[in-house]
Amino acid sequence: MIPADPKSENLSNEEQEELELPQSERIRRAHEDRTRERRKTTKHRERMVGRAAASSAVADGYTPGRIVRTEAQYLIAELEDGTELRVKAGKRTLAADQNATLVTVGDRVLIDPSTTGVPLIAEVLERKTKLLRRASGRSDDYAQVIVANIDLLVIVVSILEPPIRSGIIDRYIVAGLEGGIKIAIVINKIDLAVKPEIKAELDYFLTLYRKVGYPIFAVTANDSRSLTPLHEFLAGTTSVFAGHSGVGKSSLVNVLLGTDDERTGELSKKFRRGAHTTSRSVLLKLGDISDTYVVDTPGVREFANHAIESTQLKFLFVEFGPYAEMCAITNCSHIHEPACAVIAATETGAIAIERYASYVKLFEEALEQEKATRERF
Ligand SMILES: Nc1nc2c(ncn2[C@@H]2O[C@H](COP(=O)(O)OP(=O)(O)OP(=O)(O)O)[C@@H](O)[C@H]2O)c(=O)[nH]1
Ligand SMILES: [Mg+2]
Numbered sequence: 315m316i317p318a319d320p321k322s323e324n325l326s327n328e329e330q331e332e333l334e335l336p337q338s339e340r341i342r343r344a345h346e347d348r349t350r351e352r353r354k355t356t357k358h359r360e361r362m363v364g365r366a367a368a369s370s371a372v373a374d375g376y377t378p379g380r381i382v383r384t385e386a387q388y389l390i391a392e393l394e395d396g397t398e399l400r401v402k403a404g405k406r407t408l409a410a411d412q413n414a415t416l417v418t419v420g421d422r423v424l425i426d427p428s429t430t431g432v433p434l435i436a437e438v439l440e441r442k443t444k445l446l447r448r449a450s451g452r453s454d455d456y457a458q459v460i461v462a463n464i465d466l467l468v469i470v471v472s473i474l475e476p477p478i479r480s481g482i483i484d485r486y487i488v489a490g491l492e493g494g495i496k497i498a499i500v501i502n503k504i505d506l507a508v509k510p511e512i513k514a515e516l517d518y519f520l521t522l523y524r525k526v527g528y529p530i531f532a533v534t535a536n537d538s539r540s541l542t543p544l545h546e547f548l549a550g551t552t553s554v555f556a557g558h559s560g561v562g563k564s565s566l567v568n569v570l571l572g573t574d575d576e577r578t579g580e581l582s583k584k585f586r587r588g589a590h591t592t593s594r595s596v597l598l599k600l601g602d603i604s605d606t607y608v609v610d611t612p613g614v615r616e617f618a619n620h621a622i623e624s625t626q627l628k629f630l631f632v633e634f635g636p637y638a639e640m641c642a643i644t645n646c647s648h649i650h651e652p653a654c655a656v657i658a659a660t661e662t663g664a665i666a667i668e669r670y671a672s673y674v675k676l677f678e679e680a681l682e683q684e685k686a687t688r689e690r691f
């Protein structure tokens with residue numbers, strides 16, 4: 315499980331000798347060393363995290379991997395040689411990210427191969443980016459990490475069935491930006507945009523988000539040619555497809571993969587909404603293009619943003635920037651202040667009313683969360 319280092323000419327004699335040992339002996343020794351270390355220091359955690367960053371993982375006897383999906387209580391890690399390994403996380407699993415989901419799809423992990431039975435994730439490495447949502451049914455600020463270490467959030471909506479709403483798009487934009495992730499928007503099911511008023515709505519949203527500055531694609535999973543620009547855009551990235559249930563995330567992923575691997579579902583006849591077909595996130599390699607991965611996620615009914623400071627929220631609505639400079643009051647929240655240039659720009663239509671409405675909604679939610687936090691302490 316521990317691949318010999320191909321760059322072995324850079325190793326010291328001792329390390330070189332280590333590599334010549336049978337793999338089982340190497341693992342045993344590495345594990346012994348680690349156990350000794352562990353006992354030596356109380357600052358063990360910090361050191362482990364620091365060391366992991368220095369990527370001495372293999373020399374330490376740990377196998378690096380990336381979590382690609384879950385399977386019941388287990389996680390499936392893809393190892394560097396491309397093979398998959400069933401692993402688990404436990405009380406002894408260390409994580410740089412506190413008060414958040416311990417392990418999730420996209421996480422880079424170090425696996426302890428010396429444990430008997432299902433190997434244990436020794437450590438979850440620091441997440442470069444993360445997509446967070448507020449954990450339902452919890453009042454503290456615990457963050458549910460939907461997916462980690464992705465470059466691009468592809469917000470999927472459908473023009474009809476279910477109908478497009480900017481509220482969910484803006485929530486995801488905020489969550490993506492907050493997590494350090496780039497944004498793209500996909501409007502699916504354009505084959506259903508037949509009536510002139512639906513076509514007009516499609517054009518309206520395309521123009522709106524293009525103007526704000528996010529790449530946006532109008533596609534239909536029923537015609538793979540409509541996906542060519544998106545396909546090219548995804549090359550070289552690790553992206554996550556997120557959105558309401560039934561908008562066609564899995565259908566699109568299937569077309570992009572050129573397979574039927576991802577299960578897709580029927581819409582409920584009554585509501586024309588998705589029936590939550592995809593039940594867990596899965597990271598997939600996009601066929602022939604190297605280093606291109608996509609994570610298909612289960613559809614959400616609603617998306618509650620994880621705690622964002624009310625005073626910081628305005629910076630995530632990028633098109634407010636040029637107007638905010640002209641507000642009469644410094645640190646204007648653009649909610650109630652007199653001579654607010656953002657409100658004025660919304661009135662003239664320079665800022666889309668939907669975007670401003672999303673801002674107000676999210677601002678109020680942020681205030682509520684801050685109040686709840688104050689009351690807890
Ligand atoms: N007309 C039309 N139907 C589509 C299109 N894309 C997907 N569908 C249909 O929409 C339904 C839902 O598609 P899924 O791909 O399962 O949707 P999903 O977003 O993965 O849903 P969840 O897994 O529940 O989140 C299926 O019946 C698809 O056949 C499209 O471009 N046009
Ligand atoms: Mg799905």
Ligand SMILES: [Zn+2]
Pocket residue numbers: 638641642646647648649651653654655656657
């Ligand atoms: Zn203002």
